[in-house]
Amino acid sequence: MLGFDFEEKRIKQEITKLGAKRVLLQMPEGLKCGALAIISADHCYGACDIALSEAEGLGVDLIVHFGHAKMVKHEPVPTIYVEARATVTLDKAVEQSLPLLSSYTSIGLATSVQHLQILNIAREILTYAGKKVIVGDSGQIAYPGQVSGCNYSNAKSIANEVEAFLFIGGGMFHALGIALSTSKPTFIADPYDNRAYPINVEAQKILKQRFAIIQEAKNAKNYGIFVGLKPGQKHLDNALHMKELAEKNGKVTYLLAAREINPETLLEFPSIDAYVNTACPRVSLEATGKFQKPVLTINEFKVVCGEYSWEIMLKKGLFEN
Amino acid sequence: MLGFDFEEKRIKQEITKLGAKRVLLQMPEGLKCGALAIISADHCYGACDIALSEAEGLGVDLIVHFGHAKMVKHEPVPTIYVEARATVTLDKAVEQSLPLLSSYTSIGLATSVQHLQILNIAREILTYAGKKVIVGDSGQIAYPGQVSGCNYSNAKSIANEVEAFLFIGGGMFHALGIALSTSKPTFIADPYDNRAYPINVEAQKILKQRFAIIQEAKNAKNYGIFVGLKPGQKHLDNALHMKELAEKNGKVTYLLAAREINPETLLEFPSIDAYVNTACPRVSLEATGKFQKPVLTINEFKVVCGEYSWEIMLKKGLFEN
Numbered sequence A, B: 001m002l003g004f005d006f007e008e009k010r011i012k013q014e015i016t017k018l019g020a021k022r023v024l025l026q027m028p029e030g031l032k033c034g035a036l037a038i039i040s041a042d043h044c045y046g047a048c049d050i051a052l053s054e055a056e057g058l059g060v061d062l063i064v065h066f067g068h069a070k071m072v073k074h075e076p077v078p079t080i081y082v083e084a085r086a087t088v089t090l091d092k093a094v095e096q097s098l099p100l101l102s103s104y105t106s107i108g109l110a111t112s113v114q115h116l117q118i119l120n121i122a123r124e125i126l127t128y129a130g131k132k133v134i135v136g137d138s139g140q141i142a143y144p145g146q147v148s149g150c151n152y153s154n155a156k157s158i159a160n161e162v163e164a165f166l167f168i169g170g171g172m173f174h175a176l177g178i179a180l181s182t183s184k185p186t187f188i189a190d191p192y193d194n195r196a197y198p199i200n201v202e203a204q205k206i207l208k209q210r211f212a213i214i215q216e217a218k219n220a221k222n223y224g225i226f227v228g229l230k231p232g233q234k235h236l237d238n239a240l241h242m243k244e245l246a247e248k249n250g251k252v253t254y255l256l257a258a259r260e261i262n263p264e265t266l267l268e269f270p271s272i273d274a275y276v277n278t279a280c281p282r283v284s285l286e287a288t289g290k291f292q293k294p295v296l297t298i299n300e301f302k303v304v305c306g307e308y309s310w311e312i313m314l315k316k317g318l319f320e321n
Helices: A008-018 A052-058 A091-100 A113-128 A173-182 A200-218 A236-248 A263-267 A281-286 A298-304 A310-316 B008-018 B052-057 B091-100 B113-128 B173-182 B200-217 B236-248 B263-267 B281-286 B298-304 B310-316
Strands: A022-026 A036-040 A062-066 A079-082 A106-111 A132-135 A164-168 A186-190 A195-198 A222-228 A252-258 A274-277 B022-026 B036-040 B062-066 B079-082 B106-111 B132-135 B164-168 B186-190 B195-198 B222-228 B252-258 B274-277
Touching: A008 A062, A008 A079, A022 A052, A052 B052, A091 A113, A091 A164, A091 A186, A091 A195, A106 A113, A106 A173, A113 A132, A113 A164, A164 A173, A173 A186, A173 A200, A173 A281, A200 A298, A200 A310, A222 A236, A236 A252, A236 A274, A236 A298, A274 A281, A274 A298, A298 A310, B008 B062, B008 B079, B091 B113, B091 B164, B091 B186, B091 B195, B106 B113, B106 B173, B113 B132, B113 B164, B164 B173, B173 B186, B173 B200, B173 B281, B200 B298, B200 B310, B222 B236, B236 B252, B236 B274, B236 B298, B274 B281, B274 B298, B298 B310
Parallel strands: A022 A036, A022 A062, A036 B252, A062 A079, A106 A132, A106 A164, A164 A186, A222 A252, A222 A274, A252 B036, B022 B036, B022 B062, B062 B079, B106 B132, B106 B164, B164 B186, B222 B252, B222 B274
Antiparallel strands: A186 A195, B186 B195
């Protein structure tokens, strides 16, 4: 795990400050500081997935959560977030993006938490190249310009002011989220591969799949409505609202509480025709081909129930509420 | 799910008595009684796995847990256990066991919770055939004669008084547990297949595998010590004791908290040589071939550390403390 800043000094200070005797680390990393370190070995997909009940059950005094910025409003156990900022250089990747952005004047910039500190480098290079650069600040996520797997509010807040988005970071995951949330041309400047590339072909492919899945779900007689059990994925009110909506449309519903929603989870309920996922909206999108039945986001289900048209839903965002 | 008694009447009475508005069902089954039913869609492997923190997080008034007898001492949310007793006939399977038991006079009887009500039928048939029949009652599990995946105290409590065990039920899982916990000849009378068969060849195979794995684990430089996160699998004191024992033997240790321990969990820690599993001891045994590294039970780890000989450990039980 070289190339990331694990802020060992700050962690040690916090342990001393709290007099913590037991510390839960949500990411594999040894730590010596007089406190008993317990490493969380479970999957961890985001700050939504913070091991709060686990920490309480283990009598832990401090959670050290690595790799994500704070998302849940209140932690019953003292928690520090070590965002693991990446120590990479960005110049080459952003320079590579310039030819791709040649037909756009105003560019929205966004990034994941690991690369926030190099957002200004991208801004400078783009400004120097004559672009108008805008960084969104919706107030609904930890930092300006930040996007997370399920929160593109910063990108959406400036979507009307920009012609295209440039995402700083590795992989397609977050950039796809921007494209699907804003319907704008979206490009990636990848500081790991030192290259830039567009993401809209992939986004279009996902949109076609989702359109087909919504059509299929319209024929379902009954729906399983998933309620997430992870701290930042527990939206029982949304689930109850979806249940009401489904029943108003003559559908039978079952409320299903789940920690993780994966293709195996669905196999337990062979008589359920389709699902609404109120937990992690990205699960529906990432594993589209792997689920044997339609697993819809909240907004997609509103299309099924006639509350939204497909076009309105795209404006609202495929997976954001 | 025909062939099991789901006690719908008792559930409805309990809902009325508690005035429960939200009910968490830990097993797929519809229920209408004025209360909102939420079905737990997560894996559930035993009464150790009861969804307590999940129920609290969902604001549930009552948990209905299907298929297992009570195991945890105290539930912070009112809980009823619907044991789902099997509606099967047993005579033929027990009669088939008589030739297998011909050389034994005293027989220990045991079964899983689903078949407790037919244990007396087996007792009568065996007694009529001239056998001395003993049913154990250790006081450490819900019912006399009952065994569960990790609790064979009833069988162990009579192991010195019987020559062989007859297990009533389907599959090898529980009978293997009896054979491994008591080292006695063990037979299954399966009321689903209407047949009886011995289990000791399979038990011997597992013992050979475990012996080899213990030898392999002796070469480990470091150990991951798993602490379970499920209510009935959380034994932090045991884990701390194992950590101490390992360190006394010059091994480096890491405490790992996990909800589920499976081959994928191990892949997250490529630099750990071997594991001690203080959560569900059956996981170590059932998935032996699937784990890439040794995953030892507590008693097996005591052999590694020289606290027990192999023979003493077999007497204590391969996976019971």
